[in-house]
Amino acid sequence: MLPDSRRQLVVFLSEHKGVNALPAVISIFDTTAVERLRRSLRLDPERVRVLRNRLLKKFESDDDGLLGFPGRDQLQLHVLEQFRRVDSSIDGASKLLLKTATGMLIEAVILRIASGRTTLCVSSQVGCAASCEFCATGKMGIAQNLSSAEILDQVLQVGQLLAREERRLDNIVFMGMGEPFHNEDNLNDALTVLTSPQLFARSPKSILVSTVGVPDAMVRCAERFPSVNLALSLHSVKAETRLKLIPLTQRHSLGDLRHAIREINRVQQHELMIEYLMLAGQNDSIDDADDLIRWLDGVNVHVNLIPYNPIEDAPHLLGSDRDTIDRFAVQLKGSGLKTTIRYSLGNDIAAACGQLVQKENRKRNGVH
Ligand code: SF4
Structure with missing residues (x-):
């Protein structure tokens, strides 16, 4: 078991620099990464719900779906x-x-x-x-x-x-x-x-x-x-x-x-x-x-x-x-x-x- 001070350091590094750092682009389909993006931007979960409704349920265009979403530059909608x-x-x-x-x-x-x-x-x-x-x-x-x-x-x-x-x-x-x-x-x-x-x-x-x-x-x-x-x-x-x-x-x-x-x-x-x-x-x-x-x-x-x-x-x-x-x-x-x-x-x-x-x-x- 790591002493408390070491554990805090590991958590800090993983959150800010290490393996859990947010990738440069986040797939709209990756629920874990989108949730981490939401938290890092301190967004209300409702913003993500609206985004998904527009894009994945109503199939709005990329521009309409992403309209007003603060993390839009980090989100990747298409891989093809x-x-x-x-x-x-x-x-x-x-x-x-x-x-x-x-x-x-x-x-x-x-x-x-x-x-x-x-x-x-x-x-x-x-x-x-x-x-x-x-x-x-x-x-x-x-x-x-x-x-x-x-x-x-x-x-x-x-x-x-x-x-x-x-x-x-x-x-x-x-x-x-x-x-x-x-x-x-x-x-x-x-x-x-x-x-x-x-x-x-x-x-x-x-x-x-x-x-x-x-x-x-x-x-x-x-x-x-x-x-x-x-x-x-x-x-x-x-x-x-x-x-x-x-x-x-x-x-x-x-x-x-x-x-x-x-x-x-x-x-x-x-x-x-x-x-x-x-x-x-x-x-x-x-x-x-x-x-x-x-x-x-x-x-x-x-x-x-x-x-x-x-x-x-x-x-x-x-x-x-x-x-x-x-x-x-x-x-x-x-x-x-x-x-x-x-x-x-x-x-x-x-x-x-x-x-x-x-x-x-x-x-x-x-x-x-
Ligand atoms: S060869 Fe063609 S028909 Fe056969 S499993 Fe593959 S894609 Fe389907």
Whole structure:
């Protein structure tokens, strides 16, 4: 134990010079640092509450949100720079290419659905190690995890963009670049900030985390955030086909995944979403549907069939035609499985995961 005089000295040094000194810039999402800034400026907590309400709940512009806040020069709102915006000419999709501080590009996709609702698809990594056969991001390999601030800034920037259009951001889905559960700590931090009543105050029911299947992490997420929705990209219940489509599958067996779904059903009240990409001749036969029906027997799920957008790097993969998708859906529904077909937006702007970043990287490297 240190004598009192030494202890006071340590406290003094840490408060004024040492490890606890305020950093030069403080992220708006860092609650501990913002609280220390508030104390150092002797501000009423109400000032911080108003600041957060304006920026994170109402998505006011940076200038309006920071108006009159004494510590504004020390606060950092954005860690991503807008590099390019592409708007669909046929529907309500927009894609933002955003640049990290290290110069890497990521995508955030805005879907403005005809009903008036809006969804933001966020990225959790630059590139992805899952290497899915059908995905442009998977062809890039893994580059780096996004920090929680980089995940949250996608929400802030898109929220502000939609507010300028007098729209609200309704849903947030982790379906962009990356496997969210390969960046589990930062995903957890981001979900905590998004659902915190003092910060973004989003309903956990309006958030969906989509994974190709990391069973233990899926269960941990359900236990920690029981109202957040989970989606499993299943795509096939034939081990060989699934392994071909999702090489990551070699680490996690279909049996482990089914066990995880049962555990998640035990923790969560709502059904888990099963995403099933419809690929011609790969996973769309009557047999495939029968196998899927058997595999899903006894679990609480909702199957979402997804028409496939072809990518340049996988010319051998084609989407199933509409009749096949309809027949597959009828077969699943006939067995009592809740089944929907997802309507894809943004086909003209390469809205599927990673395609625009890949095009941009090719342009930057002189490859077309
Ligand atoms: S589909 Fe998702 S998990 Fe698979 S490679 Fe693409 S980003 Fe990664």
